[in-house]
Amino acid sequence: MSSVLNNPTEFETALEAAFNARSKTSEAQAAAFDRYAKLRLPNRRIEGWKWTDVNAVLRGATPAPDDAPDAAVPVSPFAALNPLEFRIFDGRIELPNEEMPEGLRYGVMDPVATIPELETHAIATLNVAMTRKALGLEVCEGVSFERPIHIRHFTGGAGFAFAQTMMRISVGARVQLIETFEGDGAGLYSHLFHMNVRDGGECRRTVLQETGAASVVNSICAVKIDGGARFEQTSISTGSRLSRHESHVHFWAPGSSASINSAALLSGDRHSDFTTDTRHIARDCAVRQLHKGVARDRARNVFQGKFFVDRKAQKTDAKMTANALLLSDGAEANHKPELEIYADDVECAHGSTVGALDEDALFYLRQRGLSEAQARALLIEAFIGEIVEGVGDEGVRAVLAGRVSDWLEMVK
Amino acid sequence: MLNIKDLHVAVGGNEILKGLSLDVPKGEVHAIMGPNGSGKSTLSYTVAGRDGYDATAGGVTLDGEDVLALDPNERSARGLFLSFQHPMEIPGVQTMNFIRTAMNAQRKARGQDEVSAADFIRLIRDKAALVGLDDAKLKRQFNVGFSGGEKKRMEMLQLAMFEPRFAIMDETDSGLDIDALKMVGDVVNALRGPERGFLVITHYQRLLDYIKPDAVHVLAGGRIVKSGGPDLAKELEKSGYEQFIEAA
Numbered sequence: 001m002s003s004v005l006n007n008p009t010e011f012e013t014a015l016e017a018a019f020n021a022r023s024k025t026s027e028a029q030a031a032a033f034d035r036y037a038k039l040r041l042p043n044r045r046i047e048g049w050k051w052t053d054v055n056a057v058l059r060g061a062t063p064a065p066d067d068a069p070d071a072a073v074p075v076s077p078f079a080a081l082n083p084l085e086f087r088i089f090d091g092r093i094e095l096p097n098e099e100m101p102e103g104l105r106y107g108v109m110d111p112v113a114t115i116p117e118l119e120t121h122a123i124a125t126l127n128v129a130m131t132r133k134a135l136g137l138e139v140c141e142g143v144s145f146e147r148p149i150h151i152r153h154f155t156g157g158a159g160f161a162f163a164q165t166m167m168r169i170s171v172g173a174r175v176q177l178i179e180t181f182e183g184d185g186a187g188l189y190s191h192l193f194h195m196n197v198r199d200g201g202e203c204r205r206t207v208l209q210e211t212g213a214a215s216v217v218n219s220i221c222a223v224k225i226d227g228g229a230r231f232e233q234t235s236i237s238t239g240s241r242l243s244r245h246e247s248h249v250h251f252w253a254p255g256s257s258a259s260i261n262s263a264a265l266l267s268g269d270r271h272s273d274f275t276t277d278t279r280h281i282a283r284d285c286a287v288r289q290l291h292k293g294v295a296r297d298r299a300r301n302v303f304q305g306k307f308f309v310d311r312k313a314q315k316t317d318a319k320m321t322a323n324a325l326l327l328s329d330g331a332e333a334n335h336k337p338e339l340e341i342y343a344d345d346v347e348c349a350h351g352s353t354v355g356a357l358d359e360d361a362l363f364y365l366r367q368r369g370l371s372e373a374q375a376r377a378l379l380i381e382a383f384i385g386e387i388v389e390g391v392g393d394e395g396v397r398a399v400l401a402g403r404v405s406d407w408l409e410m411v412k
Numbered sequence: 413m414l415n416i417k418d419l420h421v422a423v424g425g426n427e428i429l430k431g432l433s434l435d436v437p438k439g440e441v442h443a444i445m446g447p448n449g450s451g452k453s454t455l456s457y458t459v460a461g462r463d464g465y466d467a468t469a470g471g472v473t474l475d476g477e478d479v480l481a482l483d484p485n486e487r488s489a490r491g492l493f494l495s496f497q498h499p500m501e502i503p504g505v506q507t508m509n510f511i512r513t514a515m516n517a518q519r520k521a522r523g524q525d526e527v528s529a530a531d532f533i534r535l536i537r538d539k540a541a542l543v544g545l546d547d548a549k550l551k552r553q554f555n556v557g558f559s560g561g562e563k564k565r566m567e568m569l570q571l572a573m574f575e576p577r578f579a580i581m582d583e584t585d586s587g588l589d590i591d592a593l594k595m596v597g598d599v600v601n602a603l604r605g606p607e608r609g610f611l612v613i614t615h616y617q618r619l620l621d622y623i624k625p626d627a628v629h630v631l632a633g634g635r636i637v638k639s640g641g642p643d644l645a646k647e648l649e650k651s652g653y654e655q656f657i658e659a660a
Binding site: 360361364369370378379383 | 460461462463483484485487488489493494496499500502503504505510511513514515517518521553570574
């Protein structure tokens, strides 16, 4: 079979071979692959990817065998919260081994045919073409689902894996969602999350990016928010060879609000990228966004935040702040806050800082008896603290605080 | 106790202290007075071990031990305390957590047991009342949003908590009203004892109405140019520092 890709990399040749070898491919997926052939993997010349060169790190990756044995599943960091646990092993979905609880419906389903707002996104398009099965979740109307829902993504081996999750938070429903990215894979893991928070619904999402140093992770979460709804997101990443967590948050109806907070704790050669695109299509919506990045050694922290405000989206209230702390000369922070506003009666602001630990504060703490390592750890913890403190649920907050302490202990 | 001998200190390549010698015996309170730019804060930072304050000659010992060879936290564990002229705000650092961590770090370095949470809370409440700090302030981030006076009270709170062997008070009186000055005097006087020493650095004589020094030294041009009894402070208040600036 001839290639639809012009001058493909080794990685793309393997992708295409895997795609062609599949017994069942929908027309939509074939169309998506053709679209991908025009888009191609983003490199640094593509705006939005200039600091996260996916193409460079993936050139040589080859596919993971379908029958790769799953590594033993480690105890969940959130086990104490007794979550309902879904697992995705290199794209293979495992549902909870228990009776479906009341108020929640879930199952394995066909992947989405397309996500219009992501049609120009190369990896999202590839994901649409390549994903075999999607996890579907629905919180039923009016249900406050108390037990956290935990989706654990595992990456293993080299190569690539694709998965999707579709979730609907029905009218007036509430849910707490946790996602963890785990495992020691050395290839690409692409996850596409399509979420809809219906009128009056509420979703609190927590993301922990903790895969090994060799993995390449691109998680894309597209959230459609209806009227009078609430979306709260807190993500903490320790990076990986290249990790990029994207949030595409769209306000479609008035009176909704969101918080989109993230923290990156990076050492060695790790790379973390938080990219968000918040689009205000409807009026009277508010968003608060806070990003904190800590990088040492040769690590790189990327933050790209965009607020788009349509001319109909009057009374939009949107604030974005990104702060980075660089602990070594070789560490880097790249921030790109962006506003694109077409409405005239709005309040939108952004701020960005990059700095080192405050020498005055360090000396003060050491004068009081703290060792240099203790003083540095206390100041870094204080810097990140605002992200952790912003999490409403006490149990989740405690787990995140523990993860931050563990990281500080590790890099001491 | 604290012995400073022919100390020369350069900051950013400029020599600020030019052969300063000073001896504060156990049980005594000495005051250092001097004009702006005479090297008062350089002296306190050097003794406490701040980076960038490098002794190019001379030495500092505390009970015979070479202080300059120790890290700032080791000096702290030996019982050396600096009350900062400009205490900083440290956003995100919880006050109680920090003071307890500091206290336990000092105790651990001295081979003592950590203070229990219950004992610590009892102690800090007592001392907060002593220095006139509201309990609510202890639950805040360290010094964040505090007035200048409250920050100085936070310094005195730590002095009272840690009970150091030797305390340097760098212009603790600046920005304080009479009630606060009296509080500072009360805290220091309660700690005075045969095993403890203080070095009180000040511009003005008024703090010395509340803390009676055993000796007063005039620092000008990077060295001690005159030493005397408590009366020297009063004399300076009248005559000013002009004579010493010229002499230095």
